[in-house]
Every structure is written in C-alpha cells, then in structure tokens.
Amino acid sequence: MAMEKQPPEGGVARTPSQSNTNKKVESLETFRSDATNQALTTNQGVKIADNQNTLRAGERGPSLLEDFIMREKITHFDHERIPERIVHARGSAAHGVFKVYESQAELTKAAFLQDPSKETPVYVRFSTVQGSRGSADTVRDVRGFAVKFYTEEGNFDLVGNNMPVFFIQDAIKFPDFVHAVKPEPHNEMPQGASAHDTFWDFVSLVPESAHMVLWTMSDRAIPRSLRTMEGFGIHTFRFINAQGKGRFVKFHWRPTIGSASLLWDEAQKLAGKDSDFHRRDLWEAIDNGDYPEWELGVQIVEEEDEHKFDFDLLDPTKIIPEELVPLKMIGKLTLNRNPDNFFAETEQVAFCPGHIVPGIDFTNDPLLQGRLFSYTDTQISRLGGPNFHEIPINRPLAPLANGQRDAMHRQTIDKGQASYEPNSIDGGWPKETPPAASGGGFESYTERVEGSKIRVRSPSFKDHYSQATLFWNSMTDPEKDHIVGAYSFELSKVERKHIRERQLGILANIDETLAARVAENLGLPAPKKNADADELGKSSVTESPALSIVAKTKPSIKTRKVAILAAPGADAASIKAVQDALKAEGAHAKVISPTLGSPAQGIEADATILGMPSIMFDGVIVAGGKDSAKTLSESGDARHFVLEAFKHLKAIGAIGDGEDLLAAAHLPGGEEGVAVGSDANAVLKSFIEAMSKHRVWSRAQKAESVPA
Numbered sequence: 001m002a003m004e005k006q007p008p009e010g011g012v013a014r015t016p017s018q019s020n021t022n023k024k025v026e027s028l029e030t031f032r033s034d035a036t037n038q039a040l041t042t043n044q045g046v047k048i049a050d051n052q053n054t055l056r057a058g059e060r061g062p063s064l065l066e067d068f069i070m071r072e073k074i075t076h077f078d079h080e081r082i083p084e085r086i087v088h089a090r091g092s093a094a095h096g097v098f099k100v101y102e103s104q105a106e107l108t109k110a111a112f113l114q115d116p117s118k119e120t121p122v123y124v125r126f127s128t129v130q131g132s133r134g135s136a137d138t139v140r141d142v143r144g145f146a147v148k149f150y151t152e153e154g155n156f157d158l159v160g161n162n163m164p165v166f167f168i169q170d171a172i173k174f175p176d177f178v179h180a181v182k183p184e185p186h187n188e189m190p191q192g193a194s195a196h197d198t199f200w201d202f203v204s205l206v207p208e209s210a211h212m213v214l215w216t217m218s219d220r221a222i223p224r225s226l227r228t229m230e231g232f233g234i235h236t237f238r239f240i241n242a243q244g245k246g247r248f249v250k251f252h253w254r255p256t257i258g259s260a261s262l263l264w265d266e267a268q269k270l271a272g273k274d275s276d277f278h279r280r281d282l283w284e285a286i287d288n289g290d291y292p293e294w295e296l297g298v299q300i301v302e303e304e305d306e307h308k309f310d311f312d313l314l315d316p317t318k319i320i321p322e323e324l325v326p327l328k329m330i331g332k333l334t335l336n337r338n339p340d341n342f343f344a345e346t347e348q349v350a351f352c353p354g355h356i357v358p359g360i361d362f363t364n365d366p367l368l369q370g371r372l373f374s375y376t377d378t379q380i381s382r383l384g385g386p387n388f389h390e391i392p393i394n395r396p397l398a399p400l401a402n403g404q405r406d407a408m409h410r411q412t413i414d415k416g417q418a419s420y421e422p423n424s425i426d427g428g429w430p431k432e433t434p435p436a437a438s439g440g441g442f443e444s445y446t447e448r449v450e451g452s453k454i455r456v457r458s459p460s461f462k463d464h465y466s467q468a469t470l471f472w473n474s475m476t477d478p479e480k481d482h483i484v485g486a487y488s489f490e491l492s493k494v495e496r497k498h499i500r501e502r503q504l505g506i507l508a509n510i511d512e513t514l515a516a517r518v519a520e521n522l523g524l525p526a527p528k529k530n531a532d533a534d535e536l537g538k539s540s541v542t543e544s545p546a547l548s549i550v551a552k553t554k555p556s557i558k559t560r561k562v563a564i565l566a567a568p569g570a571d572a573a574s575i576k577a578v579q580d581a582l583k584a585e586g587a588h589a590k591v592i593s594p595t596l597g598s599p600a601q602g603i604e605a606d607a608t609i610l611g612m613p614s615i616m617f618d619g620v621i622v623a624g625g626k627d628s629a630k631t632l633s634e635s636g637d638a639r640h641f642v643l644e645a646f647k648h649l650k651a652i653g654a655i656g657d658g659e660d661l662l663a664a665a666h667l668p669g670g671e672e673g674v675a676v677g678s679d680a681n682a683v684l685k686s687f688i689e690a691m692s693k694h695r696v697w698s699r700a701q702k703a704e705s706v707p708a
Contacts, residue, residue: 042072050455054172054366058451059458060314063171063369070172074370077175078378084133084347085382087178088144090192091127092226092279093346094286096335098122098149098296104330107247107300108239110359111439112151113330121150123393124335125349126226126282130181131192136271137278138262139192140221140486145231145253146351147333150397153439157355158251159375163220164232166316167209169461171370177202177209195493204502208461210510211317211468217486218471219261219479219549224618224694225281227292227559228260235353235368236313238361238445239300246445248301248313248363250320252327253294258554260694263648264485266615273613283338288588290559292335297327310540311467312460316367318467321541345393350379358435361445384408401430463537468510470539474547478697484514488521500524509533555692558586560618562691565609565638565661566593569627572600574655577680578621585688590617594635599628609637614644619651619691622658624680629657633664642667647706649673649699651691653683667706672698 040048048069055067063070080086097119104113112120127144128135143162148155167177180202183189190196194216203209215221223229231253239249262270270277285292299320301313311318339345352375353368362368379388385408388394400412403419416426435443475483487507491500500522507515508527516526545551564578575591582589592612593605600623606612614620620642622632632638643665645652653675654662667674673696675686690696 042069043076052170052173053455053457054170054370055453055455056364056366056369056451057449057453059454059456060312060364060460061449061451062364063366064453065373070370071373073172073175074374075377077178078374079381083382085127086378087129088125088127088146089133090131090135090137091125091144091346092282093123093125093339093349094282094292094335095337095339096122096124096291096333098147098331098333100331101329104239105241107241107249107298108359109242110151110156110239110357111153112149112156112357113359121397122333123148123150123345123349124333125346125351126229126278128192130183130194135192136275138222138267138270138275140194140216140264140267140490141192142216142221143223143226143229145229147231147253148349148351148355148394151357152398153357154398155355155394155396156357156360157351157353158233159351159353159371160231160233160251160253162223162229162231163212163215164234164250164252164319165212165215165467166234166367167203167212168206168367169208169315169317169457170366171368171374173206174367174370174374177206190493195490197494197496197499200491200494200503201496201499204499204506207464207506207509208317210464210506211471213506214468214471214483214510217483217490218475219482221486222262222264222267223278224260224262225285226278227282227285228255228257230254230259231294234316235365236301236363238363239298240359240361240445244446246303246361246447248303248306250299250325252297252299253333254297254327254329256293256295256332257556257558258694259549259552261549263695264482264489266648269613269615273615277616282335285559286335286338290586294333295329296331296333297329299325299327301325310537311463312458314363314365314458315461316365317464321470321539321544322546323541323544327546344391348383348388348391349393350375350383350388350391352376352379356442358440358442387411465509465533466537466539470541470544471547472511472514473542474544474551476548476550476697478695478700479548479550480514481700484517484521487514487518491518491522497524501527505530550695550697553694556586557582557618557688557691560587560691561616562587562589562619562621563592563612563614563617563641564589564621564623565632565641565658566591566599566603566605566623566625567628567631567635567638568593568597568599569625569631570600570603571624571628571656572603574624574658574680575600575603578623578655578684581681581684581688587618587691589621592641594631594638599623600625609635609641614641614650615648617645617650618694619653619687620645621653621683621687622655622661624656624658624678626657629660632658632661639665643706646671646674646699647703649695649697649703651675651687651696653687655680655683668699668702671702672696 054063054070056063100113100116125146128141130141145160145162147158181194181199203213233251237249238246240246354372387409390411405414405419418426433441435441494500504515504519505527508529519526579589590606593599596605651673656678659676673690675683677683
C-alpha cells in the first residue's frame, strides 16, 4: 500500500495530478489575480506613479475633484460591503439634546451656538471600527463618536472618534489602512482585533501611523463604558462669525463623570461573558435616569497663528497640546432617550463630515478632504440611493426644498412642475438666500489658494514621532505598563519576525525604553533610535497631563456599579446599609448570590455569581452574616469573584463575618482598597473613598501574582 504524501507545512496534501490540474485550471481562469511582480494600476489598467498623496492645489492646498485615481479607489472601497458599514459596523446610539452655555457669536454665526435657552436635538452613535455587527463591544479598537445636531439651519454632523488623531495623513491611504486592519482576507480572522500580520505590516511601513498606534495600544482603546469616553473631531475645522472672520477650531467632548478604562484581562473576559457590555451599559444608564453627559470644548487658533506651532494644524496625526491652546468649554450634550427601533434609527443613521451649517467650514486637511467625498458616496450604497436624507432618523428639522427629485426610495411627493432653478413656472421657488440676509444661506469661507497642481506631501507633515513621544511621556506608570503589555500581546500574534522587528524600530524612534521593554517580551534584541528621527521634528511640550486618563480621574462613584455578595443567612441590615449608602452617592448596587432567591429577609438576589461575574462591577462588598460567609467561603466561584476583583484593582469591602470569604480566598492582608470591619458605616466610608479613584493602582504589582 502506497504511503500518503504528507502536506507541506501550513498546506494541504495534493497528488501531482491534482497540482497539475489546478495549475492548468488557473491558467485558463484569467480572473484569478496574482500581484507578484505587477505594477500598481487603476481599474482601467493605468499605472500609478504616486499612491501616497491626493492631487492638490499646492503642498497645503485643497484636494482636487479631478483626481480620478483617488475617486476610483475610494468609490470602490465605499461599495465593498453591503448592507452593514465597512467600518464602524457595530454601533450603539441614543437621542439627546445639546445646549450652549453662552452665545459664541464672537467665534461663529452657527445658530445652535447662540442662545443658551434653546435645546438642539441630537442623535449620537458610538461604534467600534474593525469588527462586524456581530463582534464584541470590549475589543481593543478605536471607538467612533459621531454626533448629529438637528439645528434650525440644517443638520450638522460632527463625525469623530474617541482619539484625537488618526493613522494616516491623506485620505487616499484610507482604503489601504482599513484593508490592513480588517480580518485577514484568506480566512476572515481575527474578528474585531488588530493583532495580526496585515495590520502590523502596514503600520510598520507607514511611520505617520506611529502616534495613533500608540493611542490604540493605550487604555483609550478599551473604555470602561461608552459614557466614560472622550470624543474628538480629529480634524482642524473653521469657525466663521457674522463679520466673516475665520478662526481655526478643534472639537473635544469630555464626559462629566470622568474617563475610565478597562484592564486588558477584563476586556477579554467581558468579550466572552457579555459581548454587548457597552451597549447594555449605555441603554441601562439612560433607562435608569443616569443620563450620560459630555461638555463640548473647543481649541481656538487665530488665523495669523496658523504657522506658529512645531507641527502643522492640517495634519490629522497631530494634536494641539492644551498647554499651547487651552480648552474652552462652550456647551453640554445630554443623552436622555433610547432608540425605539435599532434598525430604523441606529443602523440607518447616516453621518457625513460634509454636513455643516453656516458658521462652520472645512480646512485643507487632506484626510478631511477625502472624507467629504467618501461618506456621502458610502451612504448611497448602504441605504439604497441618494434619498437617504429622507429616512426619518436622517431628516433635518429645517424645511427641505430643492429640485433633487426621484431616485430610489423617494418619500417626498413634490407638487410643483419645476425641478430646476431658476424657473418662472413655480414663481421662481425655491430661491437662493443671500448669505448676508437674516438666517442667510451657506457661504464657503474665502481663502486664497495658489500652487502647482501636484501630488506631494507638505514637508510640515514629516514629523511622525515627536507627538508619540509626548503621549508616552504623559502617561502614568500603570498606563505605560499597559501600553507595553498591549504591544507585546499584539506583536506576539504576528507570525512574521521581520514585521515584529520593523515595528520595534518604530517604537525606538518614539522611546528607546518602550522599545526595549517590548523587545524583551518578544525575545528580540532592543533596537536603537534612528539617527534621522530627531531631525524630523521635536515637540515644544514634553508632557501633557490632559493626555492621561489616570492623572485626571475624577473622584466620584456616581453611576458606578457595586456587587453585594450574599448567600442565605446574610445580614439584611448590612445589605440595606450598603444599598442606602451607595444610592446616596449615585451608585448602583446589585445583590449577587450563588443562586437566585432571598439571601436575607426582605432581600432578593438580582443575579447569580456565575451570571454576573466581578468583571461587570466597579467594586465588591461582602455582606455580613455567619451562615452567608460560610457558604461563600466554601464556594470556589465566590472565592474567584473576590480574587478577580482584587486582581483588577477594584475596591473591596467585607462587613463582619464577610471577612471570612477574603481569608478563604487567601487575599493579601492589609492592602489599600480592601476595607473590613464590623462597623458597616466605617467599612463603607473607606470603600467609597477607594472606589472613587476607579482603581487601586498601588497594588498593581501584587495583583499580578493573584491566580484569577
């Protein structure tokens, strides 16, 4: 009997006849493409000389519509997936209102930023970027933060992320970036993750991504809740006032309850225990009346100061450090109503950066310029044609009137004969509104543009490392540890050694200590900084506390969630004392028991230990009661519950006999953030103080050895 031919490593066994047959078939199937040794071309076979830069008028000028290469590339990309979004497919959203604190007439004539007594309705959608609609909420990823303002002058969409910069500088590279970060094309893995070869191959070859990749490896990429995320408009926009004066503006959203993130171990476990964790948290908060709030902040730069910084305002991979331009808070966003129908609202809402109102305008940021084209093009494919603005969730509150009729899914029944302007048949209506009139029409900002028609990147965009170094230097020690851990985890999943080594070179240009720590975890030699890296640019700001989540933690437990562990025989008085104290602080307590039922007189369990593990809470308190403590101490699940909470640096409390559970779990004694005693009020006071800091960072090193 002949021995079977063994397959090559990573391959499938084939007999010679099968292999020859396949080669013959492939030679006949001219539609099978192998790009080896092939020139980069358009879909019409035209060779491409520059695939890095959009055609623009001058080095820092606006992008040109005639760039058929960019338009073809992005048009194809926009229509690659239907019906879900290509990126930002998994989203959660809510209705709300926005109110300005005081008139911003000096800065902008936008009507919704004038009257503090008026509320502007909004719809806000949060999302992950990489995964599909069915992926998990807590993956390491950028989060979309898109706000649709239904203003009296029309819709304004502020379409941003929870990070203030992006991976690329020019929109022509957006399809390349997304193709790289999406699951590997041959096996559709991994889902909702960047820990794979194509992503790291791309970013290690594109140094402009270094700053954003560092943000993505930080705690910003695993938020504790959508309610604790910051938001950013990313690009530099313009404000224009009634006198026609323009100023540059950057938009920021700051959560009023402060920012907080998960630990990586929590994020991974939550993806399995509750893949809807963020979606559920947002829904329940609004349902409970804990309305999420963000302040809108702006950074304003006068036009004459455009070039005074050591970076380019038009570069979307750069921030304006708050030490150079302070944040001015101008209003508040409140989410106060959940959607009635997920598909009709959250899935069909269409955001476009090109949706602006008088008083707000664009700049020549080359990433923004491409987005102005791309988003509208995408919605036409996703939502069945050019009438997506007539879907109820997208329809402006301002009246609509124009000659744009017919096409798929038209909802409006137009009665007039004329579908053109000017006309004399319908009395000339609808007519233009001069910009100078009251409630005047939109007028683009007048900007002088000169320059050769050219594909080139401005030299002012060449600094790729100084702000990444600024971000690293601004992190606290725990945050730096998390960044090192994130790079180590992600790069350990990369199969090709040369990609890992190339990325370490990028890290060395940011900070040699960072590179060395990651290299040690990967078993590779530590690289040195490229001698040319410093010559490309240096930041005048060396540290910025505003970039750290830990450094600006707000001491509060408002809306936080606490588990009260209790088994039959628990002390009802201690449970009630905990519930009352937490309610007074605006926090929420749930009684968690080995089984559903009544662990104490008049007390019902809200969930089981297995049904709601510690990763779903911000703190844990063990109720008093001898019988309860005995049952919990003998339960492996209960011991794991408190061990895991300790490992994740959460506040822990135990009242009276409840301390027996901590002893049974062999928790280290005398630890900060672990409050015990027979006096419930004293335990609660210490517990609340510890939990208000979000994490007990001082025990991070000891927690690493806890087997949970």
